[in-house]
Amino acid sequence: MKAWPHPLMTWLPGPALALAGVAVVRWLAPVCTGRTQAVLLIVGYLLVPLGLFLFASRLGRRAAQRAASAPAPDPRT
Amino acid sequence: MHLSDVANIFQGLSSFGHSTWLMIFARIGLIILGGVLVYYGRKGVLEPLLMIPMGLGMAMVNAGVLFLDPTTAAVISRSTGEAVMADGTIQGTLMLAPFVERTDDLMYILQIDFLQPIYTFAFSNGLIACFVFMGIGVLLDVGFLLARPFQSMFLAMCAELGTVATFPIAVALGLTYNEAASIAMVGGADGPMVLFTSLKLAKHLFVPITVVAYLYLGLTYGGYPYLIRFLIPAKLRAIRPVARPVVKITSGEKLAFAFVAGTVLCLLFPSAAPLLLSLFVGVAVREAGLHYFTAMIENTLLYGATFFLGLLLGVLCEASTIFNPKVLVLLVLGIIALLLSGVGGIIGGYILYFFSGRKVNPVIGIAGVSCVPSTAKVAQKEVTKVAPDVVILPEALGANISGVITSAILTGIFVSLVPLMQ
Numbered sequence: 398m399k400a401w402p403h404p405l406m407t408w409l410p411g412p413a414l415a416l417a418g419v420a421v422v423r424w425l426a427p428v429c430t431g432r433t434q435a436v437l438l439i440v441g442y443l444l445v446p447l448g449l450f451l452f453a454s455r456l457g458r459r460a461a462q463r464a465a466s467a468p469a470p471d472p473r474t
Numbered sequence: 475m476h477l478s479d480v481a482n483i484f485q486g487l488s489s490f491g492h493s494t495w496l497m498i499f500a501r502i503g504l505i506i507l508g509g510v511l512v513y514y515g516r517k518g519v520l521e522p523l524l525m526i527p528m529g530l531g532m533a534m535v536n537a538g539v540l541f542l543d544p545t546t547a548a549v550i551s552r553s554t555g556e557a558v559m560a561d562g563t564i565q566g567t568l569m570l571a572p573f574v575e576r577t578d579d580l581m582y583i584l585q586i587d588f589l590q591p592i593y594t595f596a597f598s599n600g601l602i603a604c605f606v607f608m609g610i611g612v613l614l615d616v617g618f619l620l621a622r623p624f625q626s627m628f629l630a631m632c633a634e635l636g637t638v639a640t641f642p643i644a645v646a647l648g649l650t651y652n653e654a655a656s657i658a659m660v661g662g663a664d665g666p667m668v669l670f671t672s673l674k675l676a677k678h679l680f681v682p683i684t685v686v687a688y689l690y691l692g693l694t695y696g697g698y699p700y701l702i703r704f705l706i707p708a709k710l711r712a713i714r715p716v717a718r719p720v721v722k723i724t725s726g727e728k729l730a731f732a733f734v735a736g737t738v739l740c741l742l743f744p745s746a747a748p749l750l751l752s753l754f755v756g757v758a759v760r761e762a763g764l765h766y767f768t769a770m771i772e773n774t775l776l777y778g779a780t781f782f783l784g785l786l787l788g789v790l791c792e793a794s795t796i797f798n799p800k801v802l803v804l805l806v807l808g809i810i811a812l813l814l815s816g817v818g819g820i821i822g823g824y825i826l827y828f829f830s831g832r833k834v835n836p837v838i839g840i841a842g843v844s845c846v847p848s849t850a851k852v853a854q855k856e857v858t859k860v861a862p863d864v865v866i867l868p869e870a871l872g873a874n875i876s877g878v879i880t881s882a883i884l885t886g887i888f889v890s891l892v893p894l895m896q
Contacts, residue, residue, distance in 0.1 A: 408730070415738040422742060445742055446627070446883065449735050453623035456731060460620070460721045 407459050411452025418444025489539045489565055500793040501536040508533030508788065520692035521848075523777070524784040528688070531788020535569055539792070542566040546586060549579045556794075569789045572598075572681065589789055597786050600673050602779050603666035604752040609776025610666075610846055610878065611756015612768055616731055617723035618872035619879075625834070626872035628822060630880040633842030633873075635818025636661025636811040637884050644807050649800070651895045652676045655888040657804050660687045661811030662881035663694060663845040665783075670749050674889050681790045682801045686808040688787060694812060695848050698840055701816045702856045706836050710827070712861035713835040715869060725761040732757040735879065743886025750882055815843045819873075841870035844877030 421441030426434050490498055511529030515522040542550065544562030551558050553574040558564045570589045574580050584590050596602045619626045637658050644654030652675035659671045660683075668687035672680035702711070736754030740747040759767045790796070823839025837857050841850040850870035857864050 412734045412738065415734070416741070419738060419741045442742075442887070445738060449738065450623055450627055452734055453620050453627070453731060456723065456727045457620045457623050457721065460723045460727065461719070464719050464721050 407455045408452075411448050411450075411455060413448070414451055415445045415448025418442065418448060489541060492541075492565065493539075497793055497797075500797055501539070504536045504791055504793055504796070505533045508536070508791075519696055521695070523780050524688060524787075525692055527781055527784035528788035528791075531785045532791040533788075535567055535789045535792045538567050538569065539565055540567070546582075549574065549582050552576070553579060565794070567789075567792060570786070570792075572790060572795060589786060592782055593786055596782070598673065600670050600748060602783050602786075603669040603673075604748050605775050605779035606666045606783060607749055607752040608756040608771050609779065611753045611758075612760050612771045612776070614753075614757055614760075614846065614875050614878065615871070616728045616757055616761075616875055618868055619875045620723045620727065620731060621721045622869060622872045623876075625826060625838075625869065626876035627880070628826065629819060629839050629842035629873040630844070630876035631842075632822025632825070632839065633815050633819035633844070633877055634662065634880055634884055635821070636813065636815030637881070639814050640807055640811040643810060644803075647803055647807070649803065649807075650676075651892050653679055653800070655892040656680070656683050657686075657807045658811055659881075659885060659888065660690060660808045661815040662877075662884060663691055663812060663815060663843045663849070664878065664881045665691055667749065667881050667885045670746070671885050671888055674745065675892060679798065679800060679804070682796055682798055682804055685787055685791055685796060686801075686804050690808050690812050691845055691848075694816075694843070694845050695852060697812075698816055698843075698849065698852050699856055701813070702820070702837055702840055702853070705817070705820050706823075708860045711835070711837050711857055711859075712864060713827075713833070714861070714864045715835060715866055716833050725763065729758055729761040732761065739883065739886060743883070743890050745889040746882065746886035749885060753878065753882060812843075816840055819843050819849075835864070835866050835869075838866055838869050838873055841873040842877050842880075844874060844881045846874050846878055847871065849877075850874040 418441045421437055421444060423441075426437040426441060429437055490501065493501070508529040508531070511520060511525045511532065513529075514520040515525030515529060541559075541563040542565070544558070546566070547558045547562060547564035550556065550564055550566055550571055553571070553576065556564060568587055570587050570593050571583045572593065574583045580594060584594060596605075638661075640658040640661050641654050644657055645651065649657065656668070656672035656676040656679065659668045662668070665684070665688050669680070669684045672683040676683065732754045736750055736758075739750050743750070756771060759771060819839040819842040820836060821839070822842060823834070823836030826834040826839070827836045835857065837853045841853045843849045850867060850873070853870040854865070854867045857866050
């Protein structure tokens with residue numbers, strides 16, 4: 398399995414994406430109007446679960462990587 | 475001795491006679507329904523932890539209607555708009571007055587109705603829903619979700635079909651946006667969230683909506699197996715999941731997920747923050763290894779809150795409180811929401827089945843409906859019936875736990891956005 402370039406790549410991208418979604422919904426969208434506001438709201442509300450999904454999947458892959466690299470149990474024991 | 479004198483000795487009978495025929499039949503019907511809930515709760519067909527106190531409360535509140543003294547009658551009348559009788563009395567109970575809100579009236583009622591303190595300080599502000607949610611949080615192992623994030627989240631989103639689709643149907647049937655969102659949450663199959671949403675958005679209807687929700691949630695255990703058998707042939711129900719190496723998620727990773735997900739969702743949906751905090755603090759307490767807190771929340775808090783939730787829901791089913799012209803519509807919409815959510819989950823299961831090269835058991839889809847852990851148990855039970863050695867429970871629990879989080883997100887969306895639609 399391919400190794401991660403840096404441990405931060407597990408922890409940062411998901412929360413960052415989710416926080417970007419929060420920023421879009423709560424800061425950017427309120428200052429816009431009409432169709433732009435609607436599009437920004439939809440994008441923001443999609444980014445948050447996407448970020449959480451990314452975070453969850455990276456944690457899952459980290460655990461899978463750990464399981465794959467764990468030494469095989471000694472058949473004599 | 476005249477017959478009316480006998481009735482006056484037994485005030486419950488006398489107050490029955492002073493009601494309209496409709497109200498008399500409604501009370502008798504609710505007493506019988508209370509008995510039915512206790513019976514099926516005892517048999518294990520319905521959730522006994524909730525249904526036995528609820529059934530007993532429902533029967534006894536409708537039996538215990540009496541004439542309240544003129545001072546109390548004036549307080550009740552001021553809050554509900556109900557007219558007092560010629561002698562200054564009014565029909566009511568000594569258990570609960572749900573619609574009293576003025577502070578001085580509330581202080582008066584708090585000294586009379588024995589369940590009023592719990593209702594006022596724990597139920598009407600959503601605290602009891604949050605206690606139940608803390609308990610659910612302590613029971614959740616988010617490791618099942620983190621081991622299969624895509625599958626779990628995809629199924630959970632599909633299983634929200636009922637919540638999403640019931641909203642426009644309810645609006646088309648004449649409900650306001652707030653009422654429609656409250657009843658649509660039944661599709662999320664999560665009692666505390668229905669209670670929380672209806673308290674926030676449609677307080678005037680929260681009693682019938684919550685009662686409908688809890689009655690139907692009790693039925694998922696009995697009804698969803700038929701839906702699974704109807705929509706998924708036995709051959710597909712027996713599919714064995716592909717064996718994968720066991721992925722062990724550490725408690726630190728689970729705690730990190732609870733922290734990030736909880737904080738981000740609170741930033742996005744501050745209106746639903748109490749519910750989100752309750753859920754994720756439960757997860758955090760469990761994963762941080764705080765055993766004393768875990769035991770306290772899991773045993774004392776969860777069971778205490780569930781008992782009083784059931785009892786208060788039963789007591790709130792007094793005929794004059796629950797009978798609202800919209801109840802019939804709510805009953806229909808509630809069943810539509812749960813049915814669509816179940817179908818949506820199974821559709822999600824089928825999509826995964828086809829895209830995985832027919833390796834995923836589609837029954838897992840029903841577990842996306844977030845009635846933790848009932849739907850996951852139902853899924854496993856139905857699979858065991860056709861293939862006793864096939865275990866899908868870990869995958870089903872992943873979808874189930876993801877369903878709770880998805881329902882919390884939808885609660886946040888409804889509570890935050892629906893008021894803006896007015």
